[in-house]
Amino acid sequence: MNVLGHTKVLGVFGDPIAHSLSPVMHNAAIRWLNIDYIYVPFHVLPKNLPEAIKGISAMGLAGVNVTIPHKEQVIEYLDEISERSAQIRSVNTIVNVDGRLRGDTTDGPGFIRSATAEWGKLDGCKALILGAGGSAKAVAFALAEIGCEIIVANRTRRRAVELVEGLNQVFEAGKFGAAGLSEQELIDEMPEVDLVVNTTSVGMHPDVDSIPVPPELLHPRLLVYDLVYSPVRTRLVAEAEKCGARAMNGLSMLVYQGAISFEMWTGFQAPISVMEEAIHKTLGDTRGQ
Ligand SMILES: NC(=O)c1ccc[n+]([C@@H]2O[C@H](COP(=O)([O-])OP(=O)(O)OC[C@H]3O[C@@H](n4cnc5c(N)ncnc54)[C@H](OP(=O)(O)O)[C@@H]3O)[C@@H](O)[C@H]2O)c1
Structure with a gap:
């Protein structure tokens, strides 16, 4: 993966975050499609969430996933949310549209x-x-x-x-x-x-x-x-x-919710089997399954 000056940055905000499988599957999809993105895990404590969200626009991240424990709290810091997110009071995907932050849920x-x-x-x-x-x-x-x-x-x-x-x-x-x-x-x-x-x-x-x-x-x-x-x-x-x-x-849901987020950010069809394989390989490597 070649990170250059124009590479677009995606990521995930959570606490804890070290065990997240999202970087593995998103970076596998990015590599397979050979597109100019990178997906990075960010350990964001609840007290730092407002600043971290401001950082998406300030630093020009293309989009992020939001995971436990921020899915509900994040709503108050966004410019708009989808009808689906409003119904269940939950956001797991933020898209940066020219500096405006739009929340949605793909779960x-x-x-x-x-x-x-x-x-x-x-x-x-x-x-x-x-x-x-x-x-x-x-x-x-x-x-x-x-x-x-x-x-x-x-x-x-x-x-x-x-x-x-x-x-x-x-x-x-x-x-x-x-x-x-x-x-x-x-x-x-x-x-x-x-x-x-x-x-x-x-x-x-x-x-x-x-x-x-x-x-x-x-x-x-x-x-x-x-x-x-x-x-x-x-x-x-x-x-x-x-x-x-x-x-x-639940592995398949993990992959598909990630795939839908990926499509929202990049406009490319997510390679489901590539993402699945990356996750299975990681679980096999780290948990002996
Ligand atoms: N596969 C995926 O993509 C995916 C996505 C999201 C979540 N998950 C998994 O789904 C699970 C729940 O996540 P969540 O975000 O919905 O959590 P949550 O909001 O904290 O809800 C937890 C639920 O589990 C119940 N519960 C906890 N311990 C219990 C017990 N000992 N006996 C009976 N019920 C118990 C709670 O009941 P009370 O209301 O009585 O406390 C509550 O209904 C987790 O295992 C998470 O890893 C998987």
Whole structure:
């Protein structure tokens, strides 16, 4: 990679940032397309976020990703945000348009594109979303947009109810319900469901033996999408496949949300398989998977 005076700079702001896989996949795409960009990780503490955002215009960065813990807080420092970002109060992509900073979120579209690439269209399915945090919101709004019925089940029921209220304000009310994560509530919902999406951190390294639903409730007709990707094969994915269901982890969503950001910044079609390969190679190199 040849960095010259006119090379355009992209990056990611987060805290922590050292383990981000975004630089690996974006720089692989840049190299493969042979375009004059570079993608750099920036460790930005919450107290430094306003200055870091000003730095995008001041230093002429072409665009950045924003990750944990800045996705909501960043909104107040931007010139404009997309309708999608306004709905879920989250930005993961900033585009510098001649000094004006525009925020958008590619998490929801990344989820839909990755699932569709693997399983085909999900339009109109009945989904159970486990969790009601930031990624649950992105997934829920994206599924609602393609006409899905949704149950949001969360440990803290109040947050599930709030998410459903948000959905009811934007989409046709009556298609969304809230629940807790108790076994009885899951037993009531599971037989009706086509798609289960885990957006909780349950099962994430080092908590690898945990599973967000009792495995005996899984059934072969399910599509199971676990947003967790560390470990690459979560217990939820393993149990779902064991019972004959189709399952995938969150690596593909990571790639597709990055690919959509990449296309917003550069105008080039992102080379998905190149980005995937770069991530798998890095995970293989660093985590022995
Ligand atoms: N693949 C991707 O591209 C991608 C993108 C975004 C996120 N993710 C993954 O998705 C997960 C959630 O991220 P987020 O940003 O949505 O986090 P978040 O906003 O902090 O939400 C965390 C959610 O997990 C639930 N939770 C946490 N510990 C739990 C436990 N022990 N039992 C039951 N529920 C529990 C929380 O429930 P309460 O409300 O009760 O606390 C909440 O609903 C993380 O593992 C993250 O790595 C992956």
